[in-house]
Amino acid sequence: MKYIILFVLLWMSVFSVAQTVEERKTEWSLRTGTSLDYKLNKAWKTDLSWESRFKDDITTYDESIAEWGVSYKTRWDLKLQTSFRHYFTPGEPDTYRLNWGVSYGEFIEDSPFEIAVRLRYQRDNFYKKSEREAEPVWRFKLSFVYEKRSAI
Amino acid sequence: MSFVLEDEIFYEQKGKSEWDKNRITTGIEWVLNDQVELICFYRFENELGKVLADFDHTLGIYLGFSLEKKKEDERRRSGHPYPW
Numbered sequence: 001m002k003y004i005i006l007f008v009l010l011w012m013s014v015f016s017v018a019q020t021v022e023e024r025k026t027e028w029s030l031r032t033g034t035s036l037d038y039k040l041n042k043a044w045k046t047d048l049s050w051e052s053r054f055k056d057d058i059t060t061y062d063e064s065i066a067e068w069g070v071s072y073k074t075r076w077d078l079k080l081q082t083s084f085r086h087y088f089t090p091g092e093p094d095t096y097r098l099n100w101g102v103s104y105g106e107f108i109e110d111s112p113f114e115i116a117v118r119l120r121y122q123r124d125n126f127y128k129k130s131e132r133e134a135e136p137v138w139r140f141k142l143s144f145v146y147e148k149r150s151a152i
Numbered sequence: 153m154s155f156v157l158e159d160e161i162f163y164e165q166k167g168k169s170e171w172d173k174n175r176i177t178t179g180i181e182w183v184l185n186d187q188v189e190l191i192c193f194y195r196f197e198n199e200l201g202k203v204l205a206d207f208d209h210t211l212g213i214y215l216g217f218s219l220e221k222k223k224e225d226e227r228r229r230s231g232h233p234y235p236w
Contacts, residue, residue: 024204118160137172141160148153 029062030054045071063089069099079103081120097124105143114145154181156193171200179212186221190214 033051040046047069053062069083085097105116120139156179162172179193191214199205 134166136165138163138165139160140163141158143156143158145157146155148155 027055028057030058033065035067043073045073061090063087077104077106093126095124095126097122099123101139105145107147112147114143114147116143116145117141118143153183155179156181173197173199187218189216189218191216 031051031053033049035047035049037045037047047067049065049067049069051065051067053064054060055062065085065087067083067085069081071079071081073079079102081099081101081103083097083099085099087095087097089095099120099122101118101120103116103118105114107114118139118141120141122137122139124135124137125133156177158175158177160175160177162174164170164172175195175197177193177195179191181189181191183189191212193210193212193214195210195212196207197210198207
């Protein structure tokens with residue numbers, strides 16, 4: 001009897017979840033683009049990029065993005081980054097995104113393993129709108145990298 | 153060649169501030185020669201704080217071509233992110 005009770009208790013949650021009808025629709029999209037990076041010197045780098053997006057199972061043009069970024073690598077290997085992104089969306093007012101970030105990567109001693117972190121603050125907004133319209137977002141990224149090298 | 157595993161979390165600060173979404177990316181980078189690199193990645197992204205959250209699967213290919221040959225010590229990356 002106790003096994004029947006245990007079985008019912010364990011499966012109760014499954015039955016209750018199964019009653020929720022999920023309505024999901026799978027949609028394919030495509031993003032394609034190109035970028036041009038220019039290294040001014042050991043510290044400064046700039047890049048220009050363009051991206052076009054297609055939605056509705058890649059049948060409809062969605063929007064395009066132009067972006068200009070600048071990064072500066074400090075003497076402590078801390079990288080400061082900023083970028084400006086302009087969205088060209090048909091039928092909608094043009095919007096932009098401003099981005100500021102800081103990143104740091106460190107190889108674990110002389111091993112091929114690297115840990116990197118990046119913190120970014122971004123603001124999306126329409127042009128000619130008040131600051132209240134802005135959508136600020138904080139982003140935090142943690143990266144683990146294994147770099148197989150021939151000989152360094 | 154490099155293998156990368158990343159997690160990025162988004163926190164939206166509008167009205168009721170909340171965790172917005174999470175993005176997990178894994179990829180492989182091949183340095184084909186002094187000027188060409190190829191990166192392939194897979195990304196899983198899901199909304200947070202919603203009962204029926206949307207999620208995205210992304211497959212990406214990045215081909216980078218350097219006009220100037222990279223020096224040996226420049227090949228070792230530091231301070232990612234990758235260009236995805």
